[in-house]
Amino acid sequence: MTSIRQQTPVSDGKASKDSSTEKPSNYKRLSDDDLFRHSSQYRFWSFTPEQLEQKRIQVNAQAVQSIEEDLRNFVADNKTDLNEEEIKTIEMKAVPVTAEEELKLINLYAKKVQMIAQRLNLPTEIVATSITFFRRFYLENSVHKFEPKAIVLTTIFLACKSDNYFIGIDSFCEKTRGSKEQILKYEFPLLESLKFSLFNHHPYRPLHGFFLDIQAVLHGKVDLSYMGHIYDRCKKRITEALLTDAVYFYSPPQITLSALMIEDEALTTRYLELKFHGNNPDSSADEQKTISQDISISLEKLMTLIRDCKKIIEQSTNTSVEEAKSIAARLYFCQNPEDLLKKLKKRKHDEQDSPRAEKKTRVE
């Protein structure tokens, strides 16, 4: 998948000027896939794995550069006051986090976004939009510049408004125990980082479509209540997939098919085989022909693609709290080296008083 920016305006459906009822020979409707390629989701937020990695490295490198400069300036400005141990502590402890570490922290907070949004009883689509907004924000910004904790509530607040599910700021703050000023303060930076692109195609709609189509194609061969179970499980699976990088590499229906594949491989394979190679007694020869004409990809290729996507979805994005805490601590000390020194002094002081009392830094 390459991110081609297609700027050509779409025009079709043009009525021919002669009065014949025949469609012109070059008549062709745009496929859903064509339309998706014009969406902002595809234009701005679809990448190859290499592009995505590059993007993360770049965002991190930029932030690290400015953090390191600040730290150098801090040491230079306080040169006369700092002793060797203090300088060493800064060098050792105030180390900017790497792109990989940033990702770990973001993954953890993306799960938090999901949890809070679900606790607010938001519709599935809005939970999905919240997660999506949050993760995209950190494709443009480093955790060095914007503390993830501070962005969480703003993404949910904006996702609600963007998806037509308005919750007033006062009531939102009451429910989330958030700070009104902080939530509103980040609304603009968030919107800007999202490149003002708010329209999301989530894989739930394709799920509904496949769900109906599987029942049509495998009519009489699938149990309805079983399909209901599969549907619910896929829905959960899709929400989890939104926490992975699959969303940047694959289109929503591809993610849906992968989720279906995880839940019932035999059923999904059978459905796709029938879909591609026909043999459906209910559809006329004409219909079969149109189906194969519309399909621009071979079954083998699609299966490979689904399997690759499935692998990414199944990879865990779990970050341990301990690990997240240590990353967050470094983030904090990079920005506040003076607190690192205070801590050092305090520890030395405490050690003199009672050697065991080592207070834990509270970072969250």
Next chain:
Amino acid sequence: MSQPEYTKEKKVGEGTYAVVYLGTKQSTGRKIAVKEIKTSEFKDGLDMSAIREVKYLQEIQHENVIELVDIFLAYDNLNLVLEFLPSDLEKVIKDKSILFTPADIKSWMLMTLRGVHHCHRNFILHRDLKPNNLLISPDGQIKVADFGLARTFPSAQEILTSNVVTRWYRAPELLFGAKHYTSAVDIWSTGVIFAELMLRIPYLPGQTDVDQIEVTFRALGTPTDKDWPDVSFFPAYNKLQIYPPPSREELRRRFIAASENALNFMCGMLTMNPQKRWNAVQCLESDYFKEAPAPSDPSTIQIS
């Protein structure tokens, strides 16, 4: 921002949530309109209408939908840079010094429907189509504008507000207060606009919401369960006066210049039952567009 890329030269309008200026894009000299969203007035952060406008315009690039050229933040305000569109269909309809022909109307309908179709195939409902929101570019292209009420196609369980669309252009399902409706509401509005273009006066000008029901059904007949199953289950239905649908002859008399295909086209869009109402593709493929006269070349239509 030392040298602003966009200048605001003249204030041309002020709405509840925005002020519109005419200006120039400095680097190219292109004329543009800047819609400045008044953010400070909203305690809940960015206004929903502004968010909708950004969300949908950012998604759509089509010759017949207004172009969102750029977005920028300045002095705590959100600014939408839009293409400059000097006129709109309402102005043209009202300006009695402008003469337009059936071929011109056909051209406008074609452009409008292409824009509407593009919204619909991107799963977007406009929900406020009216002559005033169909802007006209200097080269005569119709541009669907004002996405402040737009929304994504709802899923089956979602409950919608029926309080959308400017009264005269409101589809019967909305008049009945339907909690679920489809892109068919935009097609109804388009049908009413078509009628208005032919009559050159508003076709269904209800004075109040209640009167709108009266005016609509008097002109087009009260829907019954026969052609719209279960329509009588709407709470507002029992209070209705039952009017018969107009005969073909009556329609011909009302729309003197309309061909049979033009009347079919209009009736397709103004079908009471939203499920039977034509969709954008059916409209675009109708015989009305295939028969003479051919739609005028947009750049030749007089608009001022």
